Amino acid sequence: MSLALARRRTSPAQTGVRYGPVVVAAIAFALPIFWLLVTSLKKQSEYGSALFPSVLQWANYELAVELADFGHFATNSLVLSTAYALLAVLVSALVGYGFARHSAPGRGKLFMLVIATWMVPNLVLFVPQFVLFARLGLTNTYWPWILWGLSGSPFAIFLFRQFFASFPRELDDAAEVDGAGPLRIFLQIYMPNAGPAIAASAIFMFLWVWGDWLYPALLLRQDNTTLAVRMANAYLDPHGNPLQTVTMAGVALYVLPLIAFFAFAQRFIVRGIVTTGIKG
Amino acid sequence: MTFYLLISPWLLGFVLLSAIPLVGAFVMSFTNYDGLNLDYLRFVGPDNYARALGDADAQYALGRTLLLMLVVVPVGLVLQLALALMVNQPIRFSNAFRTIFYLPYVIPVVAGVWIWKIFVDPSGGLVNAALGVVLPDFNVRWLVEYPTFVLALLTIWGAAGGGMVVFLAGLQGIPAEYREAAMIDGASRTQVTRFITLPLLTPVIFFNLVTGIIVALQILVQPMLLSPGILGLNPGTVPPRDNYFYVVHAYIEIFTKQLFGYGSALLWLLFAVVLGLTVLLFKTSRRWVFYGVEP
Numbered sequence: 322m323s324l325a326l327a328r329r330r331t332s333p334a335q336t337g338v339r340y341g342p343v344v345v346a347a348i349a350f351a352l353p354i355f356w357l358l359v360t361s362l363k364k365q366s367e368y369g370s371a372l373f374p375s376v377l378q379w380a381n382y383e384l385a386v387e388l389a390d391f392g393h394f395a396t397n398s399l400v401l402s403t404a405y406a407l408l409a410v411l412v413s414a415l416v417g418y419g420f421a422r423h424s425a426p427g428r429g430k431l432f433m434l435v436i437a438t439w440m441v442p443n444l445v446l447f448v449p450q451f452v453l454f455a456r457l458g459l460t461n462t463y464w465p466w467i468l469w470g471l472s473g474s475p476f477a478i479f480l481f482r483q484f485f486a487s488f489p490r491e492l493d494d495a496a497e498v499d500g501a502g503p504l505r506i507f508l509q510i511y512m513p514n515a516g517p518a519i520a521a522s523a524i525f526m527f528l529w530v531w532g533d534w535l536y537p538a539l540l541l542r543q544d545n546t547t548l549a550v551r552m553a554n555a556y557l558d559p560h561g562n563p564l565q566t567v568t569m570a571g572v573a574l575y576v577l578p579l580i581a582f583f584a585f586a587q588r589f590i591v592r593g594i595v596t597t598g599i600k601g
Numbered sequence: 602m603t604f605y606l607l608i609s610p611w612l613l614g615f616v617l618l619s620a621i622p623l624v625g626a627f628v629m630s631f632t633n634y635d636g637l638n639l640d641y642l643r644f645v646g647p648d649n650y651a652r653a654l655g656d657a658d659a660q661y662a663l664g665r666t667l668l669l670m671l672v673v674v675p676v677g678l679v680l681q682l683a684l685a686l687m688v689n690q691p692i693r694f695s696n697a698f699r700t701i702f703y704l705p706y707v708i709p710v711v712a713g714v715w716i717w718k719i720f721v722d723p724s725g726g727l728v729n730a731a732l733g734v735v736l737p738d739f740n741v742r743w744l745v746e747y748p749t750f751v752l753a754l755l756t757i758w759g760a761a762g763g764g765m766v767v768f769l770a771g772l773q774g775i776p777a778e779y780r781e782a783a784m785i786d787g788a789s790r791t792q793v794t795r796f797i798t799l800p801l802l803t804p805v806i807f808f809n810l811v812t813g814i815i816v817a818l819q820i821l822v823q824p825m826l827l828s829p830g831i832l833g834l835n836p837g838t839v840p841p842r843d844n845y846f847y848v849v850h851a852y853i854e855i856f857t858k859q860l861f862g863y864g865s866a867l868l869w870l871l872f873a874v875v876l877g878l879t880v881l882l883f884k885t886s887r888r889w890v891f892y893g894v895e896p
Contacts (some may be wrong), residue, residue, distance in 0.1 A: 343687040347701045349759065353720045354704065356727045360719050369724035400723045419607030428604060435611070438619050442819050442875060444848055444877055445868045448855055451620030451628065452636065472614015490770065502604050522885065532709030535822050549711045568715065576712045583707050584700050 343361070352389065361569035365558075368565050369478050386570035389555055391548075398531055398548040401466055406526035408470025409477060410519060417481025418507050422493065439475035451539060461542045466530065477522040485511055485520040524586070528579070548575055631864035637859070649866035659722055659867060662850040663874075669753065669846065670817040672884030677757045678809055679766030682802075686794065687773045688765070701767075714826040717755045718744065744829040748844045752827055756820070765807045771805030772798070803890045818875055821848040847871055 361381055384399040385391060420432055438446070454465050488511065496506045510517070530547075537547040552575050556567040605612070633645050653659055688698045705713065719729045721743040733739045743751050775798060781792050824844040839857075840849060846873065855864030 338689055339692055342683075343692065343698055346684060346687070347698055350705060350761070351701050351717045352727065353758070354708075356720050357716045359727075360725060369722075372730055416608045417602050423604035423607060425602070425604035431608065431612070434615065436613065440622070440815065440875070440879070442620075442848070442872055443849065443866060444620060444819070444821065445626060445717060445865075445872055448861065448865060448868065449626035450618060452625070452629075452634075452861065453618075453622055455636075468614070468618060472618055473611045477719045478611060499829060503607065507607075512765040528707060528709075532707075532711070533824070534711050536755060549709055552715070553711045565719060565722075569719060572712045576708050579707050579709075585702065593775075 324371070329581065356575060357569050360566055361573045363566045365564055369587045381567050381570035384567045384576065385566075385574055389551055389571055391551075391574065392572065394546070394548040394551040396455060397545060400403045401537075401547060402530040405466045405470045406523050408467065409474045409526045410523045411601070412471060412473040413477035413518065413522065414481045414512060415507060417478045418479070418485050418511050420478070421488075422483040423503065435475045436601050447536070448557050454540065457473035460540050461545065463545075465536070465540055474522075475524060477526065478506065480522050481515070481518055484515060495563055520586075531579070605819060610889045627869065631861055632862045634807030634862040635859045636855070636861040636867075636869060642883055647863070649863045650870070652790050652863065653866050653870055656867075658845075658850055659847065661879060662845050665749070666818060666820070666847040667844070669749065669820065673753050673756050673817050674810065676753075677760055677764065677813055678806065680757060680812075681761055681809060682806070684761060684765040684767055685772055686798075689769060699769075702765055702889055703762035705759050706766075708759070710778040710822050711826065712754060714823060717751060717758075718827070731807050742829075744827065745841065746781075748824075748827065748829070748841045751870075752824055752844055755823060755827065756817075758814070760816070764813070767809055768802065770803055771802050794847045797864050800891050803893060807882075807886050807890045811879060814882070815875055818871065818878075819848050820846050824849055825852075 359373060360368065362377045362379070363371065363381075364376075364378050367374055384470055402444050420428065420435075450465070453459075454460050457467075459465055492510050493506055503507070532549060533547075534549045534553060538553075540548070541547070552571055554563040556571060558564055613839070625687070630649055631644055631646060632642055634642055643762045657813070686700050688695050688702070692698070708716070711779050723729050723740055723742050729739060729741065732741075745848050768785070779797050779801070783797050824840040824846055825838050827844065828840045837847075839853060848868075851864045851867040854860045854867060
């Protein structure tokens with residue numbers, strides 16, 4: 322901590338000023354999530370009648386897994402998210418390395434194009450892509466995500482370009498003297514030192530597919546779609562009445578892995594964003 | 602040559618998945634394309650654009666979208682900055698606080714919508730239960746009566762963490778010496794924030810402002826999924842009138858009514874609005890964004 326800050330004594334009033342707002346904000350932010358968990362542990366008969374569950378109904382979670390074929394859709398989501406994230410990160414890193422380290426006529430303009438595609442409204446791009454995929458017979462398959470991954474993500478390309486641009490050039494020179502080609506330099510020097518950028522972009526790419534509802538809803542079938550699309554539908558009892566409590570258990574199972582992961586990786590992500598310099 | 606080889610995956614993807622489709626979408630916006638049949642395809646010239654400019658639903662939807670943007674973007678920005686300043690203080694559990702504020706940002710939209718649907722549900726929700734303690738007979742059906750209010754809360758809650766992290770990165774890029782020097786000269790904490798921190802943060806404020814506006818103008822999935830009712834959230838849903846935003850309108854024209862040509866024209870007009878606003882912001886940024894310090 323800095324000297325000027327350390328010399329000031331903190332009174333109880335100052336402690337209140339420092340902690341009051343942040344605690345209130347934290348409670349406000351956490352309450353909706355807390356309520357999701359509370360609801361997921363109620364008996365269905367307690368929904369709307371009792372504020373809190375009398376006995377925690379862990380069986381809701383078992384029901385949520387059984388009734389929705391949860392494992393099947395979770396696997397679909399996992400496969401699709403992982404495949405996309407792997408491809409998009411690898412390709413974006415390669416392209417970002419090209420933009421950061423190799424000059425050629427038109428490089429500046431091409432980089433403006435990367436940024437420009439980032440700014441085009443999603444649906445403007447998706448509607449013609451949808452028509453294209455339908456014409457090629459790629460709807461109801463995972464090919465659209467593979468093709469998106471293979472062409473990299475503008476966001477990640479930008480991130481890697483910024484990150485690699487800060488590497489000392491002497492590394493390349495030394496490797497070139499040793500006879501290494503650009504691909505080897507990329508794989509053996511740049512990638513091993515790109516941990517924070519790889520982690521930050523992989524997380525965001527994974528999360529984008531895991532959380533996306535629109536594209537799988539429009540491109541996939543009921544049986545090969547992702548968990549997001551399945552979870553968008555409420556669980557029903559045999560008479561067709563909604564089971565809010567089981568639905569919330571399903572939603573909790575859908576987000577808990579992410580929550581656990583981010584609670585663990587929070588510091589890492591902030592560092593990734595700081596070091597990759599999103600500010601430009 | 603190496604450069605072009607290295608960027609070839611992106612370049613190829615750009616040509617096949619962006620450039621060609623974008624040209625196609627532009628051409629499509631001058632046709633009556635229905636998404637299925639090429640036999641009836643014909644050019645209608647600027648008809649779609651003329652129709653879009655006179656479309657009462659589109660105008661209404663654009664008005665709602667601008668209203669939402671004018672509320673969500675400033676409130677969101679102030680909240681994000683406040684959160685970043687709060688957790689950047691030397692406080693205990695600051696990592697726990699950061700995680701709590703960041704969590705809604707990583708919660709997928711489907712889950713976020715469910716969380717708020719249940720939170721404000723008149724029968725099982727916490728909001729009405731809590732308000733009912735103070736006000737007996739309190740029974741507001743939030744999603745039916747005030748859907749835009751719930752949507753605004755949902756989007757502000759969901760976006761706050763992402764903006765906060767970018768602000769934190771900006772705060773950590775400000776050399777501590779600047780603040781210390783000011784404090785040694787007798788500046789109060791508020792003065793340091795107002796005259797040192799805020800001016801140095803303007804590039805980050807600008808970044809969050811631009812991205813916030815672009816995201817707010819394109820809002821689609823949240824209003825669709827937030828439609829009242831508990832059974833299902835499907836691609837054919839139409840949100841209540843209050844939450845009928847511009848891209849929702851375009852989406853319904855395209856995917857529900859199969860008007861691919863007309864819907865494309867609507868989307869290009871939105872792109873023009875987004876681009877215009879962005880250029881305008883960049884022009885004004887010269888007056889208030891301070892790029893003086895190189896990190």
